[in-house]
Amino acid sequence: MKLLDLIKQNGEWLAPGGPKSEVVISSRVRLARNLEGFAFMSKAGRAQRADLHRLCRQRLLALPAEQPLFYVDFEQTDDIDRQLLVERHLISKQHAAGEGSRGVAVSIDEAVSIMVNEEDHLRFQVLRSGLRLRECWQQAEALDHLAQEQFNYAYSERLGYLTACPTNVGTGLRVSVMLHLPALKLTGEIEKIVRAAKDTHLAIRGLFGEGTEAIGDFYQISNQTTLGRSEEEILGEFNDALTPGIIKAELAARAQLEQERPLALDDRIGRAIGVLRHARLLSTEETLYFLSHLRLGVAMGRITGLELETINRLFLQIQPAHLQRLLGRPLDGEARKAARAELVRQILAVKPP
Amino acid sequence: MKKCDRCHRPATVHMTEISEGKAMELHLCDQCAAAAGYVQQAHIPVNEILNQLLQAKSRSGEAEPLRCPECGMSWREFKDTGLLGCAKDYEVFAAQLQGVIESTQQGATHHTGKPKGGRAEASSAVALRQTELNRLRKELSRAVQKECYEEAAKLRDQIKAMENAPEPSVGPGPQPTGAA
Numbered sequence: 001m002k003l004l005d006l007i008k009q010n011g012e013w014l015a016p017g018g019p020k021s022e023v024v025i026s027s028r029v030r031l032a033r034n035l036e037g038f039a040f041m042s043k044a045g046r047a048q049r050a051d052l053h054r055l056c057r058q059r060l061l062a063l064p065a066e067q068p069l070f071y072v073d074f075e076q077t078d079d080i081d082r083q084l085l086v087e088r089h090l091i092s093k094q095h096a097a098g099e100g101s102r103g104v105a106v107s108i109d110e111a112v113s114i115m116v117n118e119e120d121h122l123r124f125q126v127l128r129s130g131l132r133l134r135e136c137w138q139q140a141e142a143l144d145h146l147a148q149e150q151f152n153y154a155y156s157e158r159l160g161y162l163t164a165c166p167t168n169v170g171t172g173l174r175v176s177v178m179l180h181l182p183a184l185k186l187t188g189e190i191e192k193i194v195r196a197a198k199d200t201h202l203a204i205r206g207l208f209g210e211g212t213e214a215i216g217d218f219y220q221i222s223n224q225t226t227l228g229r230s231e232e233e234i235l236g237e238f239n240d241a242l243t244p245g246i247i248k249a250e251l252a253a254r255a256q257l258e259q260e261r262p263l264a265l266d267d268r269i270g271r272a273i274g275v276l277r278h279a280r281l282l283s284t285e286e287t288l289y290f291l292s293h294l295r296l297g298v299a300m301g302r303i304t305g306l307e308l309e310t311i312n313r314l315f316l317q318i319q320p321a322h323l324q325r326l327l328g329r330p331l332d333g334e335a336r337k338a339a340r341a342e343l344v345r346q347i348l349a350v351k352p353p
Numbered sequence: 354m355k356k357c358d359r360c361h362r363p364a365t366v367h368m369t370e371i372s373e374g375k376a377m378e379l380h381l382c383d384q385c386a387a388a389a390g391y392v393q394q395a396h397i398p399v400n401e402i403l404n405q406l407l408q409a410k411s412r413s414g415e416a417e418p419l420r421c422p423e424c425g426m427s428w429r430e431f432k433d434t435g436l437l438g439c440a441k442d443y444e445v446f447a448a449q450l451q452g453v454i455e456s457t458q459q460g461a462t463h464h465t466g467k468p469k470g471g472r473a474e475a476s477s478a479v480a481l482r483q484t485e486l487n488r489l490r491k492e493l494s495r496a497v498q499k500e501c502y503e504e505a506a507k508l509r510d511q512i513k514a515m516e517n518a519p520e521p522s523v524g525p526g527p528q529p530t531g532a533a
Contacts, residue, residue: 036440043424043438119436141473153469154440159454160464162440166450167457169443171466201459227454228461231473 003072003081007317007325011088012111013178014312018130021308022299023247025178025218026089028127029136029235031144032120032163032172034154040164041117046100049117053101056116059150060105065143067107069114074103080330083321089127091115112143119164120172122151131247133175133239137231160227170227175238178207179246182217182296183253186268190219193246201225202242207288216288221246254300269297276344281337287318287344306348314347357382359389421445486515 426438
């Protein structure tokens with residue numbers, strides 16, 4: 001498996017047909033784990049980082065996981081390849097920008113990724129399309145169980161799994177969903193949701209998680225508390241109460257738009273189609289902004305002849321590293337804008353909506 | 354340039370005097386400093402002044418900062434980065450971390466999830482029971498508020514029955530605490 005092969009596929013989390021995919025892009029579960037006997041990353045010297053990296057890589061690849069894993073060693077990758085992994089949500093921005101021995105193990109279908117030497121020694125992630133947190137959790141838990149035969153985790157009876165940052169201590173579990181909330185944005189109710197989420201100790205972030213802005217009406221919502229509640233409680237609250245509540249609010253806002261302001265709604269969607277099909281220069285942000293409205297039109301059935309899957313593919317391929325790998329050469333900002341507009345035109349022109 | 358605290362000549366001697374734990378800054382010119390007995394010679398070596406200051410500091414109760422014997426992490430360093438240096442830090446800084454953990458973890462102090470070496474399913478029976486109890490208790494207070502006493506009595510009995518039932522077995526993991 002080569003990194004280049006990845007850009008041709010859509011990635012598990014963008015696969016079509018995920019439950020509630022009209023609102024929920026993807027579900028993610030991650031577990032933070034550290035190995036006993038090794039300092040955390042902030043105090044790990046070069047030699048220890050290298051030892052840890054070698055050990056983790058070897059043992060992860062030997063795990064009898066459901067899907068075979070391949071490994072990407074960051075000391076042998078360039079910036080564009082690491083950015084490619086960020087765009088595919090397989091690693092964090094921080095991991096791409098980090099230093100020293102580090103890398104990631106990824107399953108062939110990209111549902112599983114395990115970051116080595118990020119903030120914690122190991123970060124297991126399972127990512128799937130639609131609202132499928134339980135499935136993600138079951139897979140992550142099974143993987144964690146296999147891994148704990150290979151690794152002696154840092155653990156305390158009182159505090160649970162010990163992590164570099166005390167905000168992850170206990171279960172080390174972070175669950176999140178990526179939501180597309182264009183109608184709540186248009187009706188202005190998104191502010192209420194953001195406030196309510198913060199009151200219930202949830203974090204709301206942008207497309208690429210920590211430290212990123214919400215672009216194109218995409219919001220990542222995750223739990224903040226990792227201690228004092230079992231995995232089942234964290235998951236249950238998220239999967240069965242909070243997320244369905246937000247989905248319901250978004251769908252209600254869509255119905256309201258359809259009933260009260262159908263012209264304004266179709267105007268938004270029409271403008272998005274117009275720009276995307278005719279622009280000659282497009283920035284990432286602008287494209288995401290219009291793709292968001294296009295996605296809303298498709299999800300609401302106000303545009304026919306276009307699939308959510310096509311839009312999902314565009315979301316990935318218009319991003320800087322994907323564009324450069326697709327074209328097979330590095331491109332500067334202006335050249336990327338032109339290439340992006342060209343790609344969007346090509347894909348949307350096949351079937352004029 | 355600062356002026357001497359006692360006359361109007363430019364201050365050349367700057368001192369921090371510590372008495373009874375309080376720091377007081379003093380800015381004096383050469384003459385006033387000599388008159389007050391702070392300087393015997395024209396120039397005291399800088400390191401000597403520093404040493405005196407440090408000694409004064411440690412005498413006034415500011416002890417050497419606590420460091421983890423394994424990774425060398427200090428509390429100050431943690432506060433700057435938010436990241437600990439090794440697993441041992443959780444013991445070394447247990448007292449200081451308690452507040453940090455409680456405030457970021459909604460008051461929780463104990464792990465109630467998957468135990469090391471065990472499976473999550475083992476603890477989820479406990480968790481589910483706790484979730485159900487929480488739900489029943491909420492409903493009970495709502496019923497009482499709405500003065501639906503018949504329903505409240507039923508809920509109370511359910512809660513009692515659950516509380517008196519034997520704990521679902523959990524592996525070697527710790528038992529859940531009151532922190533929900």
